[in-house]
Ligand SMILES: Cc1cc2nc3c(=O)[nH]c(=O)nc-3n(C[C@H](O)[C@H](O)[C@H](O)COP(=O)(O)OP(=O)(O)OC[C@H]3O[C@@H](n4cnc5c(N)ncnc54)[C@H](O)[C@@H]3O)c2cc1C
Ligand code: SF4
């Protein structure tokens with residue numbers, strides 16, 4: 001009827017986001033904290049070279065409490081472990097992905 | 113060896129350490145300080161990066177060093193006029209004192225960038241906005257939490273305030289503020305563990321020994337969150353906190369959050385009186401408005417004017433380690449100059 | 453906001469505002485949307501303040517909307533503005549009073565450009581000469597018409613019949629100011645108070661008894677954006693930006709919005725209807741909107757003019773709740789007195805009017 005719509009913001013509203021899930025995952029895999037976003041993981045990622053999946057960016061979004069894309073995106077990971085191998089900060093990415101998937105799926109009915 | 117007199121202008125760490133080195137080499141030194149006490153910016157800092165030792169400790173050490181029979185310290189003193197004859201400089205000081213110097217060392221240091229110039233952060237307008245220097249003062253108190261009118265549940269540090277910013281004509285990096293933010297964020301968390309701490313940075317420049325390690329400690333041990341993006345504005349919210357906006361550039365999304373305290377990492381700018389000094393001694397000023405040395409690699413402590421030397425933060429933003437090294441290097445260059 | 457401190461800041465952004473003898477540059481769109489505003493401005497200057505201001509029938513649009521929509525080239529805009537300078541010069545005026553924020557931004561930008569690129573000025577002089585055989589002098593003083601009201605705010609206060617105060621509670625009215633991007637974001641030093649703590653409207657509100665709200669999205673654009681509004685497919689950006697502002701200001705329960713800019717006034721007013729229809733959200737009490745006034749309308753109310761003479765019936769958001777708060781005695785039947793009885797505007801579905 002109008003020919004246009006009110007657009008929902010793409011701004012991260014940090015205070016509104018549910019950070020409980022993030023905190024839970026951080027407790028399970030605290031090494032996420034020391035990521036410095038160098039992107040080595042994404043550069044080498046098996047899945048990321050064939051799909052838009054970007055593990056480095058996923059980790060940032062997870063830390064900000066932006067879960068919308070995570071569940072479907074993380075499904076693309078092949079758990080090959082190459083990211084963990086190259087990370088200069090020693091982030092345990094493979095475990096992080098597993099724990100994130102688990103947490104998001106378990107919490108699905110409550111939060112997502 | 114005939115004793116020679118060296119005038120040193122500015123009694124911060126650079127001027128003090130150079131005085132001590134020259135005195136030990138047998139020279140007479142007049143150390144001129146415009147303020148009431150020596151020590152320069154060390155007087156303003158609580159604990160120092162990277163090892164977080166008390167600044168007082170270093171200050172005392174420097175004070176002991178300049179307490180030497182060859183060193184005359186003149187505080188509350190400014191240099192009004194300079195005349196050069198042959199290889200001597202005649203310095204006319206306040207109170208019409210005159211000293212004749214065979215060589216001059218300039219160690220006038222830096223000043224803190226006036227954060228009120230970045231209006232979008234509201235320094236001087238919103239009570240919840242302070243600078244790195246203000247926070248050092250607050251750290252002097254035993255109970256940090258009691259220093260704030262309202263509980264501080266979240267604090268955000270803004271890097272690069274007045275540095276790397278064409279809008280204030282400061283294109284350079286102030287070098288020490290990234291690590292200062294890391295240090296201060298840890299100190300904050302130590303004193304107020306329940307407070308969430310964020311650093312908004314453009315690049316993390318951890319150039320010195322143990323700086324990168326401190327950064328990692330901040331993330332790993334203290335859970336400090338680093339977000340890459342410059343805060344574009346702060347505005348007041350209804351509950352008296354501040355809303356800040358930045359792009360979370362690593363997520364490629366704009367972000368907003370409220371914070372109870374905003375700490376501006378004000379950078380370094382050249383000392384106010386440098387222009388006067390540059391005119392009196394015919395010294396070149398660089399594009400960054402700090403003094404310009406004769407050669408960036410080989411003759412960093414020399415100016416274009418023979419007999420006039422430079423050291424410390426009057427040359428460029430730098431930490432104390434580099435300042436002290438430069439002060440000693442300058443002492444050696446002056447010694448060579450006077451003994452040849 | 454720590455009022456005392458922010459006042460210190462705006463004082464460093466004082467600009468020179470001519471005291472008298474203005475040539476008036478009208479806005480092309482205001483006369484449709486807020487038809488009495490410019491009339492009231494002239495009345496205030498001529499009758500209340502005894503100033504000399506010339507309203508020139510030969511004056512045209514500045515082409516700002518077309519220019520910002522990428523429809524006409526910069527040279528055309530510059531030549532049209534140069535013609536206005538010429539009209540002013542011919543009449544012997546040196547001070548320009550500009551009714552529109554977009555025009556103000558453009559005029560200022562043009563003069564700044566000519567300062568740095570004199571060859572551009574020479575080119576436009578030549579184009580103007582070829583097209584119209586006219587010549588011009590550079591204006592001595594360029595002020596937005598709100599600058600002039602700001603300049604005279606205390607004198608207006610002395611003549612005021614009403615204050616921006618809630619008549620029942622005696623409390624100052626809570627006002628949201630919106631200065632418009634092109635007033636100070638392009639050249640902060642040309643706007644009173646600069647871009648971050650704008651004072652031009654705040655100064656009026658404070659002088660006349662009201663209180664300005666410093667809400668989080670105060671500096672955010674209204675979303676008009678020219679091309680963004682004019683192309684229907686983009687219109688969503690436009691309304692969403694206004695919505696962002698309304699969402700941010702609503703918790704403060706503002707009594708009204710005062711706006712500096714023709715576009716902003718219109719969008720802040722009309723989008724409240726659109727948002728109400730699209731998603732049912734209204735921002736005032738009881739399903740009403742937040743009234744939006746131009747600064748001339750606000751000055752007119754303070755000076756005791758009749759709301760319907762001020763054209764407030766042309767607003768989308770009803771001003772009656774505000775008039776009631778201010779204790780203004782107005783006639784309900786007179787609201788549409790100039791309207792044919794069967795052409796009364798239809799009532800919106802959601803927004804209370
Ligand atoms: C917020 C902040 C925190 C910092 N924390 C640390 C830290 O933890 N560790 C670290 O290594 N470094 C730190 N630094 C850097 C450190 O402060 C400098 O490296 C050091 O102060 C430089 O010493 P200086 O003697 O060159 O200059 P200054 O300390 O600025 O001293 C210059 C002296 O010259 C005097 N003076 C200036 N002009 C004249 C004149 N015309 N006539 C006479 N006297 C004059 C001044 O009054 C002053 O006493 C920090 C810097 C900042 C901004
Ligand atoms: S484990 Fe998953 S995220 Fe890591 S490199 Fe392999 S596919 Fe990519």
Ligand code: SF4
Nearest residue numbers: 035036038039041087
């Ligand atoms: S490789 Fe490690 S440090 Fe680099 S982005 Fe990936 S997780 Fe972060």
Ligand code: SF4
Nearest residue numbers: 272275286287289290
């Ligand atoms: S040290 Fe860091 S905060 Fe300071 S100017 Fe350089 S990059 Fe910015």
